[in-house]
Amino acid sequence: MKYSLAVYRRSLSAAVFAGAIAATVAFASSAQAEKLTIIVGGMEKQIYLPATLTERLGYFKDEGLDVELINSRAGVDAENELLAGSAQGVVGFYDHTIDLQSKGKFIQSIVQFSQAPGEVELVSSKYADALKTPADFKGHTLGVTGLGSSTDFLTQYLAIRNGLKQGDYTLLPVGAGNTFIAAIKQDAIQAGMTTEPTIATTLKTGDAKILVDMRTPEKTVAALGGLYPAASFYVQTAWLETHKEDAQKLTNAMVKTMRFIASHSAEEIADKMPKDYYVGDKDLYVKGLAEGKAQYTPDGRMPKDGPTTVLQVLSSFSKTVKGKEIDLAKTYTTEFVDKANTTLDAAK
Template sequence: MRHSLAALGIIATLVIAACGGAATPGGSASPAANEKVSLTIMVGGLNKQIYLPNMLTEKLGYFKDQNLDVTLIDEPSGKDSTTALLASEVEAASGSYDHTIDVAGLGKNLVEVVQLLRAPGEAEMVATSKANDIKSAADFKGRKLGVTSIGSGTHGLTQYLAVKNNLAVTDFTPIAVGAGDTFIAAIKQGTIDAGMTTEPTISRLIKSGDAKVLIDLRTPEGTKAALGGDYPFISIYMRSDWVGSHKPAVQRLVNAYVKTLKWIQTHSAEEIAAQLPADYYAGDKDLYLTALKGSLPMFSPDGKMPAGAPDFILKVLQTYNKNVQGKTIDLNKTTTNEFVDNAK
């Protein structure tokens, strides 16, 4: 059942308060180590394979094992999740790690506590009818390019691909088209010439013949080839003040996610998919499985932030993002391995 964000925010606050925790973000009180804690996590697209660890953790019962009552809210993109987190409407967000650096440039403090992906898990798809004209990011000029939402991780990556190929971010028109059916419709109807999306949308477009892969960011190797370095993407991040005052709860949350990531490493795509809601398959389970098998390398094996990755991501953002250009960003405040290192 889908709940309204406002109602969930009230419920989460009341439950945390009832458990002896802080009723407001950054409060000094925190639930005791083993008391039940209720958390709301906003996810930028639960049925996308890049966000798979969120629902899988719930289905495997790992949140409950940590005595956590977690509500997953489904929203179109990680940008929406970040906005809700900054507004203290949720306790955590699942989106691309680069959002923490982006808001740091605005004086906001968010910290990544567990890294779910080692690569974006995305691909730039070009409409088959445009494939002869758009052969690389150097051909983005004058084009309408689809992104999940303006300001999303896909928007940022698209901007960097343009800049990396000696174009300005104003040389193309970004169009928010979401993912899944809405992205596919945008390709078919000619609303966009190309666009960045994730699985299983990528495989659906390939199967229908409506689009082709132009730039592949679904694996760490493909990402390094296209971007020039490691770009760990989807993570769980929280408000820094909340993390500081609720460390036992954060540790239990990270415990659950790390256990899921390790479970993924030892199970097949078929076993993983069997744990997920059937509607995630978009009516084609075989296609979903094929896509998942190819994407398994993107999942982090341990939840840790790869060494050097934040520095590379900051350099990427500095090429186009006005929020960070000319700013001094303390990357140590945007990510921590503290909880992953102590996960059990």
């Protein structure tokens, strides 16, 4: 009996010790999981919806990732935070990869969310009779989210494509949402570029009308001359070279989201989003999402010839891009989305 009790005690001690070791290993593995910070150039904007949706669907956690999404007023601000090392990635417009390369800085889009900007140039209803095309921008103040932002880039291109030159108009950074709406109402701007749900809100109140619509691939081609890959997930090239495993996991999660968007209705997608994103009107949010849903890529891949269009747009007015030798192959990669899609297809 004493012998059996001794054996039992030794077995119990071994079991406790083994459990402690297992717990220690689990804790160590958890502690080693690097927290990844992603800055989004406006989380409430529908153009950047895939970032929050990925989190809400639990896809980051499914990949064993600890991801924090941080909201930013504009894509250009998020870009600066990335370059400063405050984040591992940014959800913003692809055009920043070209703009930065022209300045000797290298970032890459690894997941492409959209093939159209999802932006609309709105004109204040007070000026709708005078401002009928971008050619009428002359002498007016135009709202953009921020100077150096993608709305800045696109606004300048629309002006130049319609025969104007820099200096014929004034750009004013007004952000998005309530600040954009206030700028329209207070006549601080006569027209401006913004996204959903701000578009639907101003149209419903009658404060503004659509001047140029770039929410679908077809309308984007008409306005810009080609597909314009816009919302994307990009990282610094130097980080990507040393964090390929993290990059693949992030891509896996986001590609699953793009496929979710492609296979679900606007209402089903809206149901997954935070209620405060509806700005008090879910039906209006769903309407805007339905009208712009075609902007999203179905699989996270870069649309063919899209980068060339973006380069042409920036080269038309940007003093830093014009005349520079830009290597588009270094502005994006499909390595990770290709692998993610292959894995998902095989699992069907």
